[in-house]
Amino acid sequence: MDQELLIALTIGAPTLAGLGCLILNDKIARKVIVSLSAILLIGSSFILFNGGGFSYEPNSILDTLVLFFDLMLLVYFFYVGIKFKNILVIGLSLLQLLPVLYFEFILHGVEGTPTFLIDELSLLMSLIISIVGSVIVIYGLNYMDEHEEHLHIQKSRQNRFFFFMLLLLGAMHGLVFSNNLYWLYFFWEITTLCSYELIRHDGTEIAIKNGITALWMNLIGGVAFVLTLFIGYYYFNSIAIDEILKMYQSPVVLLFLAVLSFAAFTKSAQFPFNSWLQGAMVAPTPVSALLHSSTMVNAGIYLILRIAPALNNSALSYSIALVGAFTFLTSAILALNERVSKGILAYSTIGNLGLIFLCIGINTPLSYASALALLIFHSVSKGLLFLCAGVVENRVHSRLIEDWEGLIRRLPATSIIMITAMLSMFLPPFGMLLGKWVAIEALSSSYYISSMLIILLLVLGSAATSVYYIKWLSYLTVLPLDGKNFESEKIPWSYVISLLTLFGLIIIMGTGVSSVFNLLILPTLPSNYYTNIDASIINLNTGIGSFVTYPLWLIIAAMVFFGYTLSKRKGGTVKPPYLSGENVVDDPTVFHTTADGIAKIEVSAQFFENEFSNNRLLVLSKILGSIIIMLLFFAVML
Amino acid sequence: MKTMTKARLKSPWVLHFDCGSCNGCDIEILAALTPKFDAERFGIVNIGDPKQADMLLVTGPSNKRNQRVLKNLYEQMPEPKVVVAIGECACTGAIFHNCPNTNGGIDKIIPVDVYVPGCAARPEQIVDGIVLALQKLAEKSEKEAD
Amino acid sequence: MKLIDVGDVIGMSENVNTNKKYSVLPFGPQHPVLPEPIHLKFIVDEEKIIDVLPNLGYVHRGIERGCELNDYKRNIWLTERICGICNYIHGATYCAAIEKITDTEVPVRAKYLRTIWGELGRLQSHLLWLGLFADAIGFESLFMQIWRDREIVLTLNEKTNGHRIHLATNMIGGARKDIDDSLENEYKKDLNLLRKKMDALKPVFYKDSAIKQKCEGKGILSKNKARFLGATGPTIRGSGLKEDARLTGYEAYGQLDFKPVVYEGEDSYSRMLVRFDEVLQSIDLIEKAFDQMPEGPILNKNDKFPMGHTVIRTEQPRGEVFYYVEGNGTNKLTRCKIRTPTASNIPALINMLIGYEVSDIPTIVHSIDPCISCTERIVYVRRNE
Amino acid sequence: MPKMLKEVIKNLLSPPATVNYPFVKPTPVPGTRGALNWDMSRCDQCQDCERVCPSVAIKVYPEEKKIEYQPFKCLFCYLCIENCMQQAISGSDIVAEPAYTKIVKVFKTET
């Protein structure tokens, strides 16, 4: 099929479908439109991926359209700022609006650059976005019904919701395909718009507040983009990214890259810009799933991945790694005393993005590969985790993980999927850990002597990461003592499809790590990056270490099987817990206590609130984060 | 002798519960673990957790309140298990025969396998009592195997 | 049965946030840290103690009632079994009370003997405590070391009257046994040996940084609070107050130039040091008593039945013990009220615990040297000031 | 430097303080209060022992010339020995032994 058409499909199909949803506010029509566009999206991105890279310049009418919509967008942001009397939004939108007007109408822009440049990296990104994104949107079909029912909303606002969801998917495709800085900037602003609209979707006070926060933080990134436009215009006379990247490494290029990576930090919620992603939690779950796993935050990653080859051992590259490492550690420690399930996931996302930044910043072929691996595995696992969290939340009506205690009995199927997803986040031989493993090896073998600091942050953060996941896992797997059996669970079809798709992906990618490396990651590495990663069926060899994959999977299967057989054979009576002998005979959940009364067993000890207090740490980490970001610009001077 | 029985004989983990004694026997149980008598020679460990214990050492005559605790602890111990009543008051109530709140011996609450006399029982007597209890444990173990 | 919710209990303490989820920790009656059964219900925020509720009665045997049902002479054996650790002093105090009612003059030598055995009991008890304390803070080798050395005192007990724990030498009107010269020499020899061993352990208690880290600043009981909550014994002396029933000069203490050990630290560490110093002090006191002890009879028999009432207080290893004895001229008492030191230390304990960590529980609970079997009579614990 | 180190090393190098009890029987300290025995040829059934016993472990049946003694109730306080005019009761330094049942010892005058 025609590749141009495919590109148009990937960007246009979701956008048009979104428009369709907006106009036809009808349940069945929505379902048909969304499903069709999802199939179309996945199909076209698959075909694109098989086709390989190329470049393409669309009609110049589109350029005018982009300009028009961009200005509309900025005006809208300005209007939002006025409406909510937020000085930051007003200022930041004006800071973009005026320079863009100046750029377009006085300087008349820069002509003649291929607008779409599609290489393996964009194709990989497109694949992730289309698969994970579509699954989440399909999931949203059912979720939003439940959600509105839960909130007792009379008039459905789902048309708006799905419009922005699908628009986000389209914009993300545009973002990863664009080569023209201006276009990139346009799609970038659309994702900002979508995230703002989606976060404030519920219209509650907190939702609007968090939406505004997300808006101004992302607008900072937008301002940085406008700055790059000017740098591109004045110094390189080009706004085509590939051309700028090919230029000789000079301070100006470095400045250009630094500003771009600054924009990436805002989008990927690195410290100190973490709070918008944290605030995005108030939105309906599909939103958080979409923002966290495959779209919004990946935009920042994509940007840095693209500019990474040009960074090439500069101090800037090291600072990016430092920002990532710092974010990784801080978010892991902050997550320790988070009680809200989606909050933990958010910190986990921020942390893992930090890890990816770290890998890109180290900028060796090996670390680049590990960044890609982490990106792929993280998108799928995190997407699944959010989807599961949404299912559970709609059934348990609580976001606190303490209230999710014993979920494995109440919702066995969802829990098992969720537990697998969690295990895939931090245990070998799943992909995420494999990525981390490659990261440590890459980091150790990097040329920086000062990478010791980063290694330190990484190992400390990695320890803290497993702590909060284990804690959560243990809450899920509590089997209540009352001896009741597992309950059966009914899951609607759209949930089944979306959960099972991602679950299957995790298992397939987990078992077939070697194939993932061979098919997706190694071809995507920039052309001058040579690695001696050797992904065979038994192990994954990096040249300085090897990760046993298949044997380990077999061992795990054997462990579970033998453990299960043993426990079946030996059996055992379930006994009430040890309570210093004060158990009540017929009720295992209480004990005799003072004044001849009884008291319930209450256990809640794993949040470390007295030790790692969130508020103090948050302020501290923001200050430190800002200092490190300043360091980044300082690094450019060197 | 079967391996299992031998292992059981060699590794009696004890749980000590003070059921209202005067402390005399309790400190002698602890003294039996300390260097002079060193009950760990026989693998005796004061484990403190009924779920892991093989032998329940009870001191004191038991009263209206702690009898439920005693029963609980006994039920939480997995088979095969033995109970040793240590000291006169755990056996019969002895000096507390006049005291209104005592039950007069723990064998009114749970089955007792070995009685150890003495007020307070000496560490030697306690070690003897445990050795005697081990024989009972061996009997139980053999019976279980049949 | 009434269900006591966390919230109900928490309502009693000020430093509580009711929106938070707390853990409830049932500590005791069977717990390896506590050799004796007491139930402490801890409300814990993560590991920080928010609130404690004690629950007693697991060792309640009705000894006071038993004392009224028994022949008053048999009560010596019953009062000795109030507590196996401080058995001698309980018996001696009971005897002193009866002697006071029946106007029996105790021979001087018997007074000295009582002092010696009382101090020997204190020695035994403090060594036991030091060991248990070491065990509670996870210092197993120190526990073993001290209990090994404690065997010296137990052997002395055994040499005196044939039993390791229960000395059984109390008699109304004097003592049941005498210490002859050869035994006196053995006493002196063994106590010298004990002093040497304790001297070797001195740096461990005084200087070891890990022990300091474990005990210093844990379980603060200020002077005022100690006084207000009625703490006694080493607990109050560790808070810098010079309180000791031995200062009244009962038995032979008046002649021994006795000065109580006082530490100003107000924490678990100074309470521990008080007890360690009292070990050394007891050895000195026994030696001094031997030097001053006159020859003479040891028993002044008087078979009058007790008539009237009296109170008497003496110093146990754990603090002050108080006896109220009332007789009506028959061979049975009409009332025998006993108040033991731990009973008055428990309110202080509850106050000390709040605000510390779960890992400090053994340190703080042991720092008052709880003797539950002493305590278990009718108890009313006032929690708030 | 941990202060216990010296003691620990000393302990390690010196022989253990353990009496290997059931295998090595230590000689009892003279005067140990152990098991009781009645010499019925001396006993005149005066019931003094029953009267002084703090834990009612002794029952005297003067008609049957029989004494029931419960070692599992006895405190081994030796009051009975001290109070026996006939010196019919004797103690030994061998401590009472544990048993599976609460044995009651019966002493009877042979007629």
Add this chain to the structure above:
Amino acid sequence: MLENISLNTIFSIVLIFCAPIIGGFLMGIDRKLTARMQSRMGPPIIQPFYDVIKLWGKEPFISSTLQPILAFCYFGFSLTSFALLALGQDLLLIIFTLGIADSCLIIASLNSKSPYSVLGGKRELLSIMSYEPVLLLTAISIYYVTGSFMVARIFYLSYPLISYLPLVFIALIPVLVIDLKKSPYDVSASGHAHQELVRGVFTEFSGYSLALIELGHWTKVVMMLSLVSLFWATNLIIGICLALVLFFIVLVIDNVYPRLDWKSMLKTTWSIGIILIIANIVGLIARVVMHI
């Protein structure tokens, strides 16, 4: 050559299955030596085996149906990580596999809903948090010497590892203390249960699941000690002696320290341990730079 390799492999496989047994003997020696340091006689060396056999035969009590499976996994993954070590695999992978074993134990203890077990599990979590970074850094510092994360590469060195990494070796002592559950860092569970959490993480285990946990613990100890013995890999006999000396040092430390709380555990390992390792690595790099 081929025969040589296969002989080595057979030896490794035999070693893997012997690991729990060696561990059992080590624990027996531990108990004997500890007893002697406390001037006691102590139990026989094979006492731990009696314990485990006895536990296997006890009436099975469980606190949840998942518990025995997780206990088995704890043992299994400890053995796996030792197997990976014995087969000369990647050091990081070995540490991560050990992480799975620990997570199994912790999940089993946390999901029983018993206050003591949960508190113990929490502290066990913290002990992982304190020693895992040190272990990872150790692996990285070994990489700086050998240029590879593979254990097998350590055997190619001409000088023993300890001559390059003396400070790392010292930093491993607290790790070993935590892993062996010895004072001052036996915060999550202690062998003799005289602590505030009763048996800590092990509180709710009994019977055969406790036996499995014990086996897992033994294996873990062997695995840690073999990691230590790699520090003298040029002559493995000296390496093993080195490991045993460290084992003895840990026992002495156990006997001269009271139990401290988890905060000081975290502080010690995160500060002293990490500083030592970093100092060593910096020294190493400095040495290389000076040489060039």
